[in-house]
Amino acid sequence: MFITFEGVEGCGKTTQLRLLKERLQARGHRVTATREPGGCPIADQMRAILLDAQNSAITPLAELLLYAAARAQHVQEVIVPALERGEVVLCDRFTDATVAYQGHGRELDLATIEQLNRLATGGLEPQLTLLIDCPVETGLSRARARIEAATGAREERFELESILFHERVRQGYLGRAAAAPQRFLVIDGSGDVAATEERVLAALSGKLSVLGEAVSVPQQAER
Template sequence: MTARPAPPQAPPPGLFITFEGGEGAGKSTQLARLARTLREAGRTVVTTREPGGTERAEEIRAALLSGIAKPYGPFAEALLFAAARIDHVDRLIRPALRVGEIVLCDRFADSTRAYQGAAGGVDPGTLRALERAAVGGTRPDLTLILDLPPESGLARARARAAEAGAGADAPDRFEAEALAFHARLRAGFLSIAEAEPARCAVIDAGAGPDAVEAAIRAVVAARLPGLLPAEPAPETASRDDAA
């Protein structure tokens, strides 16, 4: 009797890693560095951002960062972020995870909790309802919160804009907020990390980019074993040898 061929196996589920933090914390830089490391290790990586990531969501991003929705208040902005997130999750994030890819996202639902919630004053219960509608069960496996005093982050953001050249030095909708807003924002992200320690890891973003990258690699290696290539054992000298 001829044996039946084994049914094709479903690909392993992908992994979803998000980068969060205030303005100028270095999320985009560190996301690109982790993506490069993973690709060099043979992983298939999708990099994306919020708001954005899909054509429709990028259109909403442009409107939000221009400040066009600001007069309608933080709740209206939260609705727009949720609309962008629904398209992003449906069209990009879920399909990538379904085929076993690693998705690295610059901001996700925690940013809405922090910006429109902790800093903007929208009721947490309302935001939770929006989040359920937008993401369902598509939650990050790991969230890296890059923490930086707001004064330092805003200075970095201004320097970055100046380096980008003429026409790029005007702060966007959220960079232009007062320092007190950014202080509430930082507290909001730290509160999220405290409430969900199994998912979130706080990274000191005040160090240089290489040190921050090393800290992120250490967290990823510890939280998601086998994802990164093994680090070579460091060569150490005893105190007597160094004398």
């Protein structure tokens, strides 16, 4: 099963992906957790270019093509082999991110983006997408705190974009979720980690029957 996590900067999707991975593994499932851009050595090199704030001169089209190239490598090297091995694949961002960020955020042509996405993935689509949603200001505040606390490379090129850019991204995500309700689960990520995890598990409880008793909802009431 191929599950993706999406959302604006600082929404908490990376943490929720990790928590779900741990829960699935504890129940005996083989899980590959990966991310975009990146996920394999070649794509990670492209990630370094894309997220480095010093590369602010990258044009929107060049940015889009770099994402597509990184995805093509990632899909063939990591995602497809894991699925063929029968593993659950959890991916931190995928094609919906390109539609939201480059399509709605950068306002590039959506039809061109969809075509590139199909080319890069070979038509592979997630079976389930968790959109962790929160106000832009909340997410950016969290993201900036994370960046300041980090000791490695400062991946902050998108965090430095305007509030209006991030609002367009958020609305792009929400519009995409509304257009594909059979695939998307929209989760309120404005609370703390525990509250968001409860909401994730409650939303997943009726969606992962293919995994049997893979997830369980905590006994405490959802906040």
